[in-house]
Amino acid sequence: MKHFVCRLEELDKIRKKAVIIDQRPIVVVRSDHGDVHALRDVCPHKGPCLSDGMLDKNCQGSATGEYLFDRATEVLRCPWHSWEFDIRTGKSLFAPEKVRVKTYPVSVENGGVFVEV
Amino acid sequence: MSTQPLIDVDIHHEIRSLRDLVPYLPDQWKRYLTDYGWVPERAIPFNQIRKETKYRMDTRPADGSTPGSSYELLKEQLLDKYDTRYGVLTGWFYEATVCKGWYEFAAARASAYNDYTVEHWLDRDKRLLGSITIPREPEAAVREIDRMAAHPQMKQVMLPISDFAWGDPYYHPIFAAAHRHGLPIAMHLSAIITAQGGDFLRYYVAWRSLHPQAYMTQTISLITNGVFDKFPGLQVSLVEGGFEWVPFMMHRMDSAYKALRQETPWVKRMPSDYFRDNLRFTTQPWDDLNAEQFMSVIGLMESEDMILYASDYPHWDFDAPNRTLPAKIPAPLRQKIMYQNARDFLKLS
Secondary structure, three states, X not given: OEEEEEEHHHHHHHOEEEEEEOOEEEEEEEOOOOOEEEEXXXXXXXXXXXXXXXXXXXXXXXXXXXXXXXXXXXXEEOOOOOOEEEOOOOEEOOOOOXXXXXXXXXXXXXXXXXEEO | OOOOOEEEEEEOOOOOOHHHHHHHOOHHHHHHHHOOOOOOOOOOOOOOOOOOOOEOOOOOOOOOXXXXXXXXXXXXXXXXXXXXXXXXXXXXXOHHHHOOOOHHHHHHHHHHHHHHHHHHOHHHOOOEEEEEEOOOOHHHHHHHHHHHOOOOXXXXXXXXXXXXXXXXXXXXXXXXXXXXXXXXXXXXXXXXXXXXXXXXXXXXXXXXXXXHHHHHHHHHHHHHOOHHXXXXXXXXXXXXXXXXXXXXXXXXXXXXXXXXXXXXXXXXXXXXXXXXXXXXXXXXXXXOOOHHHHHHHHHHHOOOOOEEOOOOOOXXXXXXXXXXXXXXXXXXXXXXXXXXXXXXXXXXX
């Protein structure tokens, strides 16, 4: 079932919003490119709200001292131990198949953001 | 939230800024902070790539002051939330101990920090226990221990880990003073520990990974210099240095002692005996061991008494009491680590 979360303009400003839908904590985030994603708002490691963390670019590099920001991939970084999760897939960067957070389908309709739970 | 009472042996309360110490400093030192712009040397070259750098991102007080500086927030996020019976304040003012030279000023800063801790923290909550901050110079350190030991909530002496070894006989008056007052010692890394042969290494991730090396140095130094032969009842906790390496070092030192004991004949027992009787280690930073892995470490230690729970609040690698030890370890062992071992170490009733 689709649940209204907020207007897209609000998310444009605050970038991430914590909501409770059907007793499930969910964080809705807006990427730099404008697309919107929803993830379970609980870090699978120790449990704090990911919404208290920060959004960032995925940093890559293939040589010592090289830092390249991958603009296509954005991460939500946990407020405690800095574990990073791809906002599109919920997969962790260090063990994508083993450590991940649940994601929820998102739609934007008439300027409103909806999450399907 | 948690129903098991616990003792947390690593809580970093902080000053908002050095200005908080001004009321407790003698006039000749006060001026360095108010008029002359003195700031402590910042040895560590790193900053972390995250909001709030070394702090949990959700611990900055609403007024924007330093994380760890608000008693009310610390009470809410830690003491009350997790049913903390006692919480040991370890502060974050190790520079007064590990700085080089100008010991009169360092001694004044250490005293001011102790007085600040008593007035702003210990007097406000009887669950909070303190660590006596000392200058490094032994004579002044002993004076400070003698001055603060009478406070009923000051339960240990803090020796920050730096780039020198505390077991050297030069520092033994400090151990003697702590022992005389019945106080244990806590050792915690400062911002200037460096790697043997590697300085700071190049990256924070590397520097953090090597912290146990500095803790190994201290344990070896204490034992080979006979600190525990001189003061058999003295206990030392090594806070935030990990514990998986401990059985490795127990066995390595025992094997070296069997062959080489004649070089240090004042060391009367097997090194592993001092580990079990005199040294304690903390859970934090928890390295995500599962129950089986953890129990194998306990098995190699041959002791359930050596590990104390620590949260490291409000630092980024905080370990919550209810999310640290694996679920499948025996309940009596859990109780020892969360409560009993620290109660014995701190000599609480």
